[in-house]
Amino acid sequence: MEWPDSGPECQLNCPHEHHEPHKQESQGNSREEQYNNSDQATSPVEHHSDLAFMEDYSNWDIIKATQYGIIERCKELIEAGYDVRRPDKENVSLLHWAAINNRIELVKYYVSKGSIVDQLGGDLNSTPLHWATRQGHLSMVVLLLKHGADPTLVDREGFTCLHLAVQFQHMPIVAYLVAKGQDIDTPDMNGQTALMMAASRIIGPEPTRFLIKLHASVNAVDKVHRNTPLHWAVLSGNVAALSALLDAGANVESINAMGETPLGMAQQNQNPWIIRCLLDATIDRSRGHFLLKVLKSFEKYKIILLFLMAVAVIWVTGYIADMESDSWLLKGILFVSTWLVIQLMIRRFISMQTYSYIPLAFLTASLFWMVITWFIRFLPDMPESDFQIPFALSITGCIYYFYKTWTAGPGYLQVPEQEQNRTIVTLAEADCLDPRVFCTRCLIRKPxxxxxxxxxxxxxxxxxxxxxxxxxxxxxxNQRYFVAFLFFLFTVVIWMGYGTIVYWSLHCTTSYEKDGLWLFLTQIISCSPWIVWIFLLVVFHSSWVTFLLLNQLYQTFYLGLTTSERVSLIKRAHTGRSLGLKQNPFNHGCRQNLVDFFQCRCFGMCTPNRIDWTRQYSMDFEQPRANGFQFV
Structure with missing residues (x-):
């Protein structure tokens, strides 16, 4: 999720009957259409001094001067006796116009001269804080709150500032309001919470997931229809929001004022995707499905269960290929049957959260059968210690560094909720609540x-x-452990490839030079299908291991970059904004990069730089190259 810029960019709204943005999400209009800025002559300006050269503003009225931020003209008129509280003919105060156009200095000046911070005005009878919230001016919201603006006041439509910020998807303002103490579950005049509004009016996972992250209630009900956020997501056909609510534990059996459950409403609307999601959630939470209940109780053992399943699948595949039957039709039927059974098990018993562990299970099961194959098939042909000791060291190093990579963790950044709120307030008041600095999902400042x-x-x-x-x-x-794991895994597949070649040379009576390619391949396959199957696994794993290992070594030691940073720079290169892959403040040369990466001292001959990347927020360490280089 990306936030729009909340800086001091001026956006001028002209005094006509649509001077406030009106809520039109139910018709699917875009934000630009909602604002309905029909008078294009008064467009946003970046610097009022540039405008002064084009036009003499000494004759402007105070409304126009406020819109354009001509503070000298405004002060002149106020000192001449203009009442700062007096609204214009459309009941809009000067503070409203300054707030909607993000005129920070003018707001400070008007407040010092007695402006009413919560003065109501405009067609929607809203406050300056409402206007600033609709426009997404975070710095203005911060300033108005500092001067005592009340974010809980409602406009004519019954919306608080929190509801408006969600409606127009200004997530920095939502985060700031909640961090300042506003209740995330505050209802509007219709009894709808901000989460209900997000689920019903904004198609997509955001801001629903963001509000859930802020601990919005997923089972609250509105006053009129007694609908929960899940009901509203079903009514709007918002599959992404519905999935987020189900992941957060929303009650699928809640009943509204009409006696309808979310599933009943989905069946009336005939939305197949939503019906399937709700049915899966209902079955998964049903007390009558004993097998699913047992499987869910063993969720913490999912990696072991997936590993055992992968071990079984690899063995069954090799066993079918190694059958003495010469009927390839029979083997083909068995292969297809095995594949169908695997697909059935995956779809029926493996949750979406568990899918990400399937490659891990496949890799570990492949290593298991490689080791078994080495000791049963290859060991008799290569009993010398020159072969066995290096292989044993390789597999031991592979297992050890895999364990270290897994258990050490990458360095996840998590902070208590109280610190999250302090971070949000601090960054917002410093006008730095920006996605480059602040993570909208974890609610933390990003190092x-x-x-x-x-x-x-x-x-x-x-x-x-x-x-x-x-x-x-x-x-x-865990990156250095990962590189070591890749290296030892690479040596394992090399040894397995060598063992396969030795096995074929001793046990297969054919050769490429003697019989040609086709007969050589058919004889190899018929000689030992299991060895061929293991060799295919070796070839597959060696391909990605080799690529990853070389890529990690090149990026880490030669460029001093991470994969994410290199991808970012490559993308920037296509736009012509790249500063060069090697010119960055993190590249200290191959030797020093190596020393820093492994933190090796070599008996005092080397001095590694120790940087805690979980708390490094500024470039206050040695930068031998390209000061000011930034990754965006």
Missing amino acids: LRSKHCLVCDLCVAKYDHHCLWIASCIGAW
Whole structure:
């Protein structure tokens, strides 16, 4: 999720009958259409001094001067006796016009001269804080709240500032209001909470997930229809919001004033996707399904269960291929039957959260059968210690560094809720509540080189990438273990490939030079289908291991970059804004990069730089190259 810029960019709204943005989401209109700025002559201006050269503003009235932020003209008129509280003919005060156009200095001046901070005005009878919220001016919202503005006041439509911020998707303002103490479940005049509004009016996962992150109640009911947020998501056909609510534990059996459950409403609307999601959730939570209940109770053992299933699938595949039957039709039927059974088990018993562990289970099961194959099939042909000891060291190093990569963790960034609120308030009041600085999902200030992982749904210090084969992120704490794991896994597949070639040379009576390619391949397959199957696994795993290992070594030691940073720079290169892959403040040269990465001292000959990337927010360390380089 990206937030719009909340800086001091001026957006002028001209005095005509649609001077306030009107709520039209139910018709699906865009924000630009909602604002209905028909008078294009008075467009936004960046600097009022530029306008002064084009037109003499000495004759402007105070409304126009306020809109354009001509503070000298405004002061002149106020000192001449203009009442700062007097509204214009449309009942709009000067403070309203200054707030909607983000005129910070003018607001400070008007308040000092006695402006009413919560003065009502305009067609919607709203306050300046409402106007600033609709426009998404976070700095103005902060200023008005400091001067005593009340965010709980409602406009003519019954919306508080929180509801307006959600309606127009100004998430920085939502976060700031909640951090300042506004109740996230405050209802509007119709009894709808902000979460209900998000689920019913804004198609997509955001801001529903964001509000849930702020602890909005997923089972609250409105006053009129007694609908929960889940009911509203069903009515609007908002599949993404519905999924977020179900993930948060929303009650699928709640009944509204008409006696309808969310599933009943979905069946009336005949939305197949929503019906399927609700049915799955209902069955999953049903007390009568003993098997599903047992499987859910063993959720913490999902990795072991997936590993055992992968071990069984690899063995069954190899066993079918190794059958003495010469009927390829029979083997084909067995292969298809096995594939169908696997698909049935995955769809029926494996949740979406568990899918990410399937590559990990496949890798570990493949290593298991490689080791078994080595000791049963290859060991008799290569009993010498020159072969067995290196292989044993390789597999031991592979298992050890896999364990270290998994257990060390990448460096997830998590803070208590109280600290989250303090961070939001501090950044907002410093006008720095920006997605480059603040994570909208974790509600934390992001250190340098960190990034939010969408799979783990957490921020990671010095984020490199999310590795499918490890089912975990690679970051500041475990990257060196990951590189070591890749190296030892690479040596394992090399030894397995060598063992396969030795086995074929000793047990297969054919050769490429003697019989040609086709006969050579058919003889190899018929000689030992299990060895061929294991060799295919070796080839598959060696391909991605080799790529990842070389890529990690090149990026880490030569460029001093993470994978995420390199991808970002490559994208910028296509737009012509790249500063060069090697010119960055994190590249200290190959030797020093190596020393820093492994934190090795070499008996005092080397001095590694120790940087805690979980708390490094500024570039206050040595930068031998390209000061000011930024990753966006």
